[in-house]
Amino acid sequence: MLPVTARASEALAASEELGVDRPHIIVIYMDDLGYGDVGAYGATRVATPHMDALAADGIRFTNGYATSATCTPSRYALMTGRYPWRIEGAEILAGDASLIIGTDDMTLPRMLSEAGYRTGIVGKWHLGLGREGESIDWNAHVSPGPNDVGFHESYIMAATQDRVPTVFIRDGDVVGLDPGDPIEVDYERNFDGEPTGIDNPELVRMPFSHGHDNSIVNGIPRIGFMRGGKAARWVDEEIADRFVEVATEFIRRDSEQPFFLYLPLHQPHVPRTPHPRFVGATDMGPRGDAIAEADWCVGRIVDALDELGIRDDTLIVFTSDNGPVLDDGYQDDAVELAGDHRPAGPLRGGKYSLFDAGTRVPFIVSWPRQITPQTSDALICQMDLLPSLARIVGSAIAAPDGEDLSRALLGREPEGRSSLVVEAMSNTALRHGRWAMIPPSEGPRRMATTGIETGHAGDYQLYDLSADDAEAHDLAKTHPAQLHELIEIYRSIIEPADA
Incomplete structure (x- = not known):
């Protein structure tokens, strides 16, 4: 490994080679938004003008991926640049789970903080709080949490909207808590x-x-x-307004210093509770209306940048933690009202699935001063953001599994990573070039609760995504040489080097 000073010098030189000044950075992270839920990716039943505007003046990646088909693992990978299946506990967490990121780990916010950025998170956390083996006292300062892994400021829900505790936590303290009514x-x-x-x-x-x-x-x-905690409990229909209010306050507080805002929104995850302003915004019921509300949130963030005159100097990444799901636990008519809307677009599967719709998601990068509008087919993953943004800001930080794709992220070259292992409910599969390979796995072919195809099968599956987005034609038996090559690539990634 190069000495730190040499690595820093190399990183600065690489950043200078890109010819960019350090931007403000915002990552808008949607929750269960599918590849086909955005107008820029083909949606017609729900209007997403603000999301579409980001795509129109930036890069619309057609092969952008989360690492996982569920929320916590994808968020872990985004924060750490590490495959979540490499660690124990990176699975859908309960609302009282302990923090799964080490407080000494390098993270995206820590890298940017060390590079001189003011860092903040507003929205859904779902990476655990507190120390392993210790119960969380919600009536005292809750730590460790986001503020201990690189964020200067945090305003979060601990887990998901459908999990308790249903309260906001600012910098480790429950907002509005009445000590006489403990949680x-x-x-x-x-x-x-x-x-x-x-x-x-x-x-x-x-x-x-x-x-x-x-x-x-x-x-x-x-x-x-x-x-308990009745005074502190959120009003579900007001969550979006609160997140936008706190996020825009963060942006406006000091726009002279470069800032990093991580904005993990809660839509369209269940329970879908759009503000009354958005009820009826679509003909698809609460799920469609929640997407319309989320689009409004994106617009308000961009408006704040415009008002400050810093939009051209802000790099925005817009993406989602996993693929879509309709019935995920509540009777909100999402299935009945979907009609011809295809949340996954042309892709097969959805949330929880090893098929492509589980992890291929909307992935848009916008930076008006530096990025020429375009569509990119480069294979890119959210865990690549840590090393790629490090290169852009002149940091020497690398990532365990993420790759420096800064040139692809800025639209300077068409190539991305060659291979990616994706994960769904502790099972893994390979995406390599135009190929998707799913190893044998046990489990039902279709989830009884959600109706989503899981990708489980007793034999290897092989699909050519360049000709078959819907993964309708399994080529494992007719392309044995290609299958063997992919199996070897897959094993080289998932098996320890000293095994």
């Missing part, structure tokens, strides 16, 4: 006298379809049990 959270048993979705359906305004039958908050049954 208690348990993911194993209910508290005496507390209503639940399964026992008290008369109190429910959004019935559950599967898995969301515990504590009722705001008439919505959640995952997990919660008591």
Whole structure:
């Protein structure tokens, strides 16, 4: 390894070679937004003008990927530049799970903080809080968390909108907590006298379809049990407004210093609760309306940049943590009202799936001063952002599994990474060039709850994505040499070098 000074010198030289000044950086991270849910990627039933505008003045990647078909693993990879399947515990976390990022780990916000950036997160965290083996006291300062892995400022929901605790946490402290009404959270048993979705359906305004039958908050049954903290509980329909308010405050506070804002929005994850302003914005019910609301959020962020005169100097990455799902636990008519809308676009599968729609997601990069509008077929993954942005800002930081694709990220060259291992519910598959290879795995071919094809099969599967986006034609038996080559590439990535 090069000495630190030599690495820093090399990084600065590489940054200078790109010929760019350090931009403000915003990563807008959607939750369960599919490849086909955005106008720029073919959606027609829901209008997404602000998302589309980012694509129109930037790069629309057609082969942009999350590492995983579920939320926590993808977020871990984005933050660390590491494959989530390499560590234990990078799976969908409960709301009271401990932090799965080491406080000494290099992360995207830490790299940018060390490069002189003011860093902040506003939105969904879902990477755990507190120390392993210790219960979280929600009535005291909650640590470690985002502020311990590189963020100077944080305003988050701990996990997801459908999990308790249903409160916001600013810099480790629950917002609006009444000390006389302490918060208690348990993911194993209910508290005496507390209503639940399964026992008290008369109190429910959004019935559950599967898995969301515990504590009722705001008439919505959640995952997990919660008591207390009534003054601090969020109003679901106001979450988007709150995140936009805090995010724009962060942007406006000091636009002279370069800043990094990580804005992981909660839409269109369940429960879908758009503000009344957006109810009826589409003819697809709450899911479509939540996407319209999310598009408004994107527009408000861009408006704040325009008002400050810094839009041209801001690099925005817009993407999603995994593919789409319609019925993910609540009866909100998402399946019935979808009609001819295809959330995954032409792709097969969706959230939880090893097929391409599980991890191929909208992936847009916009930086008006530096990027010429274009469409790119480069294979790129969210864990490549850490080393790629490091190169752009002149940092010497590398990443365990992410690749420096700064030139592709800026539209300077058409090539991306050659291979990528994607993951769904602890199973992995390979994307290499135009090929997708899925190893044998156990499990149902289709999820009973969501109706999504999982990609599980008893034999290897091989698909040519250049000719078959829908992965309808398995070529494993007719292309044995190609399959063997991909199996060897896959093994070289997933198996330890000293094995």
